[in-house]
Amino acid sequence: MLSSNNLSFTYPSGEALKFPDLDCAAGETRLLLGKSGSGKTTMLQLLAGLRQPASGEVIIKGQRLSQLSGTALDHFRGQNVGMIFQTAHFLRALTVRENLAMAQQLAGKPTDRSRIDGLLEQLDLGGKGNALPGQLSVGQQQRAAIARAIVNQPAVIFADEPTSALDDDNTQQVIKLLQSQAAAVNATLLIVTHDNRLTGIIPQQTHL
Amino acid sequence: MNLLRLSWKNLTFKPLNALLSVLLFALSIGLISLLLSLRKQADEQFDNNLAGIDLVVGAKGSPLELTLNSMYHVGYATGNIKLGQIKAFFNPKHPIVEDVVPLSVGDSYRGYRIVGTIPKILDWYGAELATGSLWQHDFEVVVGEEVARINGLKLGDKFKSNHGIIDEGDENNMEHDDDFTVVGILAPSGTVMDQLVLATNQTYWHAHEAHNDASTNHDDHAGHNHAGHNHTEDHAPTPLMEEDPEKEITSLLVRYRNASSFQSLNFPRNLNENTELLAANPAYEISEVRRQFDSGQQILGVLVLAITIVSALSIFIALFTSLRERRYELALMRTMGAGRAKLFLLIILEGLIVAIIGYALGLLLxxxxxxxxxxNVQDDFRYTVSATRFLTEEGYLFVAALFIGFLAAVIPAVQAARTDIADTLTEA
Known part of the structure; x- marks a missing residue:
């Protein structure tokens, strides 16, 4: 479902990084571990097609990202990739429900209210659909971000340090939700982290 | 949840940021539209009331005052002229003058001016009776459409005139004792006729003979002949020129036989140099007024231009600042599948929305x-202003408003489209 080989990246400063090869099946959860500055986030951005690699190839759902460019890549990402960041960010002027609807619309899909409401219910955000993101707690925001990442039933979900801002309870909850939601849509879940709380839960690990 | 709604929500999320832009834009559009409307309507009123009049003849004084008073019924008369002085104008064989209309002015009814004249004036102004008949006898009046409408006058109604020109509602004025009778009401003509009360010239004399006090110090007042003319109620109509040559009227409206002939061109100068009369060329006087208008309008134009530039800058700055705050959002939209063109469009739409709201508010203003x-203006200047009339130019103004909104948004929009997703996401 998600594979990469021979990936490398050269920073504008000239510093070059080589990344280990990946090959993840559908429904698999994998941790991408490494110290700060080891290029974890850069690798995630290469995998999501947000940066161009100096060499190597990323294949998502059989599609080589290097064959897509511009709008086609944006469109492919919208349909097949869900992203979760360290701190949850939203379109601040839209309600939680509108943010999810926007994610559907930008991916070129029709707005599916029952899908959105169902997800919010599952993520314990049933009453928060009409709230602005700024009105949610940090834990609620991260759950809403998960809802947004999976609303389009992507093939791959990338999570960049999703738990570093959360306490132990919320971490447990968020990881469980991430895994169960990824499983529900049979998506590959790749989590970039240096959070040791996760290494005990998820055995599939790649080290940088 | 389409882009337009997102643009709208972005603007209303921090409404104060957008408010200044919208208000400035509304101010600029409002001033432009106001100037256009006033100019257009003033031009039309000047033109409608020219009535093919080539010359105005009155007592010595300011030619502009004479023109404004005799043709637009604004301000005060320069004085009076004796019938004997103007006898030649009535000669049907006059080589230059084709036709004349004599005017006697100075009294009013509830703020509307009473003009002593002959029915020919209606033909000149293209006005027609809606109902009733023309004024023939003294103290018979035909009232303009607006006069009748505002005062609820009907055929057969009687009213007393006010001495001098006074504002409506001023109760401490002197009334003439004689009753005027409404014999006719004019159809609306879009000219100053709508706002006048028309009577015979002779009526003026009789009205002022009825009382011999207080009016002698009014120089602007026609027909101050307080000699013992017997006022008879049922007065047979006498042609004006068969009256006593010592009698006075205010002015004469003149049409030439051939306005471009050499004699016609020299006629006003001859009159001014060789007689006690003042001859004013209304087209020239009005073009002077317009010139004054234009230079005033130019100064306003510069002001409006400055406000327009500032309002465009304000839209630009508001978008630019909000863009800095929303960089992460824009990167986020890219990760969710929005292409660069969508982000460009999003910001352009925000500029256009400000422009459209500003335009609507501006026209409202x-x-x-x-x-x-x-x-307020109508009573003082005989200048009918229509608030509900929209000009084609205001349609063009809408296109211009959209263009300004686009222009102000285009740099921020390019900036938004260029958002580098990875760098922006890594920064935050």
């Missing part, structure tokens, strides 16, 4: 002001 003007 200008036409609201016109409505207030209409209520």
């Amino acid at each position: 200008s036409h609201g002001l016109l409505a207030i003007l209409a209520a």
Whole structure:
């Protein structure tokens, strides 16, 4: 479902990084571990097609990202990739429900209210659909971000340090939700982290 | 949840940021629209009231005052002229003058001016009776459409005139004792006729003979002949020129046989140099007024231009600042599948929304002001202002407004489209 080989990246400063090869099946959860500055986030951005690699190839759902460019890549990402960041960010002027609807619309899909409401219910955000993101707690925001990442039933979900801002309870909850939601849509879940709380839960690990 | 709604939500999320832009834009559009409307309507009124009049003849004084008073019924008369002085104008064989209309002015009814004249004036102004008949005998009046409408006058109604020109509602004025009788009402003509009360010239003399006090110090007043002319109620109509040559009227409206002939061109100068009369060329006087108008309008134009530039800058700055705050959002939209073109469009739409709201508010402002003007200006200047009339130019103004909104948004929009997703996401 998600594979990469021979990936490398050269920073504008000239510093070059080589990344280990990946090959993840559908429904698999994998941790991408490494110290700060080891290029974890850069690798995630290469995998999501947000940066161009100096060499190597990323294949998502059989599609080589290097064959897509511009709008086609944006469109492919919208349909097949869900992203979760360290701190949850939203379109601040839209309600939680509108943010999810926007994610559907930008991916070129029709707005599916029952899908959105169902997800919010599952993520314990049933009453928060009409709230602005700024009105949610940090834990609620991260759950809403998960809802947004999976609303389009992507093939791959990338999570960049999703738990570093959360306490132990919320971490447990968020990881469980991430895994169960990824499983529900049979998506590959790749989590970039240096959070040791996760290494005990998820055995599939790649080290940088 | 489409882009337009997102643009709208972005603007209303921090409404104060957008408010200044919208207000400035509305101010600029409002002023432009107001200037256009006032100019257009003033031009039309000047033109409608020219009535093919080539010359105005009156007592010595300011030619502009004479023109404004005799043709637009604004301000005060320069004085009176004796019938004996102007006898030649009535000669049907006059080589230059084709036709004349004599005017006697100075009295009013509830703020509307009473003009002593002959029915020919209606043909000149293209006005027609809606009902009733023309004024023939003294103290018979035909009232303009607006006069009848505002005062609820009907055929057969009687009223007393006010001595001098006074504002409506001033109760401490002197009334003439004689009753005027409404014999006719004019159809609306879009000219100053709508706002006048028309009577015979002779009526003026009789009205002023009825009382011999207080009026002698009014120089602007026609027909101050207080000699013992017997006022008879049932007066047979006498042609004006068969009256006593010592009698006075205010002015004469003149049409030439051939306005471009050499004699016609020299005629006003001859009159001014060789007689006690003042001859004013209304087209020239009005073009002078317009010139004054134009230079005033130019100064306003510069002001409006400055406001327009500032309002465009304000839209630009507001978008630019909000963009800095929303960089992460824009990167986020890219990760969710929005292409660069969508982000460009999003910001352009925000600029256009400000422009459209500003335009709507601006038109509301200008036409609201016109409505207030209409209520206040009319009595003082005989200048009918319509607040509900929209000009084609205001349609062009909409296109211009959209263009300005686009222009102000285009740099921020390019900036938004260029958002580097990875760098922005890594920064935050």
